[in-house]
Amino acid sequence: MNLVGRPGRFSSEQERIAGLEGELADGKRRSGAEQDEPALLSFGSLKEGRPAVVTSPAAKIGVIHCCALQGAIGEGKTARFYDVDFSPEACSQPHGSAQILGYVGLIESQAHFTAFPRVGASCDIKPRASCGSARYVWRTKLRIPWESRVAEHGSDSQSAGGAHAGETRRDFIHIAAVTVAAGGAAALAWPFLQQLGPAADTRALSSTEVDVSKVPLGGEIRILIGGMPFFVRHRTDAEIQDARNVDISKLRDPQTDDDRLRPKADGSLNPAILVTSGSCTHLGCVPVGPAQGTLGDFGGWYCPCHGSHYDTSGRIRKGPAPLNLPVPKYEYTSDSIIKISL
Amino acid sequence: MSGPSTYEPKSGFTRWLDARLPIARLAYDSFVDFPTPKNLNYWWTFGGILAICLVTQILTGVVLAMHYVASTDQAFASVERIMRDVDYGWLIRFIHANGASMFFLAVYIHMFRGLYYGSYKAPREVLWILGCVIYLLMVATAFMGYVLPWGQMSFHGSAVITNLLGAIPLVGETIKTYLMGGPAIGDPTLNRFFSLHYLLPFVIAGVVVLHVWALHVAGNGNPTGVAVKEVKKDTVPFHPYYTVKDGFAILLFLMLFAVFVFYFPNILGHADNSIEANPLQTPAHIVPEWYLLPFYAILRAITFDVGPIPAKLLGVMAMFGAILILFVLPWLDTSKVRSMRYRPIAQQMFVLFVLAAVGLGFCGANNPDDLIFKFRDDKLSVSYADTNGVAQARLFDDFSEAKAFQSSLPPTAAASIEVSSSGFKWLWLSQALSAYYFLYFLVVLPVLGIVEKPKPRPASIADSVHRRSKSAAGAVPQAAE
Known part of the structure; x- marks a missing residue:
């Protein structure tokens, strides 16, 4: 029916159907299929599928005879109109007069779906082969009620479960398909995202051991772990005293000197060795220190990029940097060996 | 074919955009409301599958290039690092490596589809030729990509192919030198191959745009070969009819893809490529990847000189000729009937052609002097x-x-x-099949078009569908019950 994607417009089929108002006759009927058929139709339980029965001012006026519908509408358009190619229902009653149960309407943008006019419990859809050849004339009237769509949708609480089956099935399929696709996309995206992270060999190089006994008194060594700079400084007693004699309440990032040390295996601190990150907390430059001949105003480090001064405990004292030089994760694996990890 | 656009922008923004860059209109007219013959079968889904393949290769390839090092010293190790250390690197590399095979599998089916249903005939000659260009680019890309892991087969396979180009008279040696950037395959070669391997897929994507453009001028062919006569009767909109059908086929194809990636990731590769390239030691048996085997068989089938042309050059000519002949196919096939469905003799010749092409693949995989079967005991x-x-x-x-x-x-x-020993050599089979390969294009198709009497064709697409559904309904009415 080609309505999907072109809402609001008549497709060629609809135009053809719209022109098909009137009597549809099917003069043939094969006998034998009548035995198990339900008796009379209960008009009140008439339910619509798509094409659906629309609210008709004239109640109880016709049965939708699907053979007739097929014959008439299928003309010249069988392949496309299989949607509405109703199988005959067993509701054909063994009487010879024509009846109209209701108006058949096509609901805009829904008619693509295979749908059967369901006539409650009293009328079941049988496959085409059971299509009898009627000796009598069935009448049906086809209209296209474009305005009736809202009224048709889902508001009929009396409908049997199957009445709106087409709609709920379609919703279910849409939601299920989109959910599965989204799940698949997420599952696919995860490896593509994860590969951007550090690889296993990179992660394996994320720690290193340093022999702090090799650091000269008053000097420092600089090491790179995974490209990140770290300072290991051997402080003099004067520098240690400077670091301890600071009123920390006046510091921008208050920390005592002891807070910035890590204990040895026996629990004691080794204030002579200070380990800090080598990245200025302002914008990541590497501050200069004893080896470069500049210690800054507070005897620690000086960042030449934007003039941050760090004291002998690596704490920020002056300049734009907001925080002290961070102390990395490290531990004493022996008296003189530390292991620094990222 | 598209006719006037039916796109109607809904929101203020789309109206604004539509007046400035009607890209949504282009997409809508090309992939939503594009009128598509209603009788396309599943052979027509491979276009969409190939689009997926190209996107897959580009996505995974871009990721691999983030980790790969194009250097003879580090290339092999960097690939191993991708496999072992990079998170999900194994997955992405296996998708890329098997994706190449899947890409060629799909493109061969797509090409056979075109050959059978006459998709190359007027007015789709340019569409066909663009497809041949894409295929040629794919071969070049795949060949250069196979060199990058720097395994034994990478190195010696590329040595064989580049040496082939040296067989071209006058300019061969120059081409070869410029290709390799030195006296032998080495760092310069690897770096330019990597550069081109990254570049060519985007060239392919560009030609695909032209391919789709040409497709949308003439419209899809269809299994009957009968042109669309009345758009309303003969066609359905691309969406949802063919988005759903293609989507289903893509899902099935991806399942096959996944089987290879997760269960047989190395089955299409070669064990020798797990050994780092060693220029001093050639593997006993050099073969290209499976998708190039038929052309490799044609290359090796030529063991004889013809007049002044030496066998080596003739083999190279035959190998490239086997691809290039596809470019002129629209003018070799003289039949006015597109679809072989209505050409009983051509149909049989086509089946033989497919068998020959697949058979050539087996020939390429085997040593030409080995015996297929023996005439007598040794x-x-x-x-x-x-x-x-x-x-x-x-x-x-x-x-x-x-x-x-x-x-x-x-x-x-x-x-x-x-x-x-005395028996039937693979060489002889590849010579016979190569002969048929060329005879099919140069003799069978030109002659058959003149002498063959085609079966009657349906008046229109709608007519063929109508008759089929009627005969189906008449044949199995009871089965429905």
Whole structure:
């Protein structure tokens, strides 16, 4: 029916159907299929599928005879109109007069779906082969009620479960398909995202051991772990005293000197060795220190990029940097060996 | 074919955009409301599958390039690092490596589809030629990509192919030198291959745009080969009819893809490529990837000189000719009937062609001098020089008899014993199949178009669908119950 994607417009089929108002006759009927058929139709339980029965001012006026519908509408358009190619229902009653149960309407943008006019419990859809050849004339009237769509949708609480089956099935399929696709996309995206992270060999190089006994008194060594700079400084007693004699309440990032040390295996601190990150907390430059001949105003480090001064405990004292030089994760694996990890 | 656009922008933004860059209109007219023949079968889904393949290769390839190092010292190790250390690197590399095979599988089916249903005939010649260009680019891309892991097969396979180009008269050596950037395959070669391997997929994507553009001018062909006569009767909109059908086919294809990636990731590769390239040691048996085997078989089938053309050059010509002949196919096939559905003789010739193409693949995978089957049991052959110094040979069933005969000969005969086999060589099969490959294009299709009497064709697409559904309804009405 080609309505999907072109809402609001008549497709060629609809135009053809719209022109098909009137009597549809099917003069043939094969006998034998009548035995198990339900008796009379209960008009009140008439339910619509798509094409659906629309609210008709004239109640109880016709049965939708699907053979007739097929014959008439299928003309010249069988392949496309299989949607509405109703199988005959067993509701054909063994009487010879024509009846109209209701108006058949096509609901805009829904008619693509295979749908059967369901006539409650009293009328079941049988496959085409059971299509009898009627000796009598069935009448049906086809209209296209474009305005009736809202009224048709889902508001009929009396409908049997199957009445709106087409709609709920379609919703279910849409939601299920989109959910599965989204799940698949997420599952696919995860490896593509994860590969951007550090690889296993990179992660394996994320720690290193340093022999702090090799650091000269008053000097420092600089090491790179995974490209990140770290300072290991051997402080003099004067520098240690400077670091301890600071009123920390006046510091921008208050920390005592002891807070910035890590204990040895026996629990004691080794204030002579200070380990800090080598990245200025302002914008990541590497501050200069004893080896470069500049210690800054507070005897620690000086960042030449934007003039941050760090004291002998690596704490920020002056300049734009907001925080002290961070102390990395490290531990004493022996008296003189530390292991620094990222 | 598209006719006037039916796109109607809904929101203020889309109206604004539509007046400035009607890209949504282009997409809508191309992939939503595009009128598509209603009778396309599943062979027509491979276009969409190929689009997925290209996107897959580009996505995974971009990721691999983030981790790969194009250097003869580090290339192999960097690939191993991708496999072992990079998170999900194994997955992405296996998708990329098997994706190449899946890409070629799909493109071959797509091409056979075109050959069978006459998709190359007017007015779709340019569409077909663009497809051939894409295929040629794919071959070049795949070949260069296979060199990058720097395994044994990478190195020596590329050495063989680049040396082939040296067979071209006059300019061959120059081309070869410019391709390799030095006297042999080495760092310069690897770096330019990597650069081009990254570039060419985007060239392919560009040609695909042209391919789709050309497709949307003439419209899809269809299994009947009958042109669309009335858009309303013969076609359905691309969406949802073919988005759903293509989507289903893509899902099935991805399942096959996943089977290879997760269960047989190395089955289409070659074990020798897990050994780092060693220029001093050539593997015993050099073969390209499976998708190039038919052309490799054609190359090796030419073992004879023709006039002044040496066998080596003739083989190269035949190999490239086997692809290039596709470019002129629209003018080789003289039949006015597009679809072979209505060409009973051509249909059989086509089946033979498919068998020949697949058979050539097997020929390419086997050593040309190996035997497919034996004419007789192996015997022992004593070869010697007779009193006049002419080489002779005698066959024996029994070793002691052969040995006795050998001892009876004087030392000047220089007799030796060896096993003598007699059978049908792969070489001969590849020669026969190569001959048919070219005969199909150069003789069968031109001649058949003139002499063959086609079966009646349906008046229109709608008509063919109508008759099929009617006969189906008439044939199995009871089965429905």
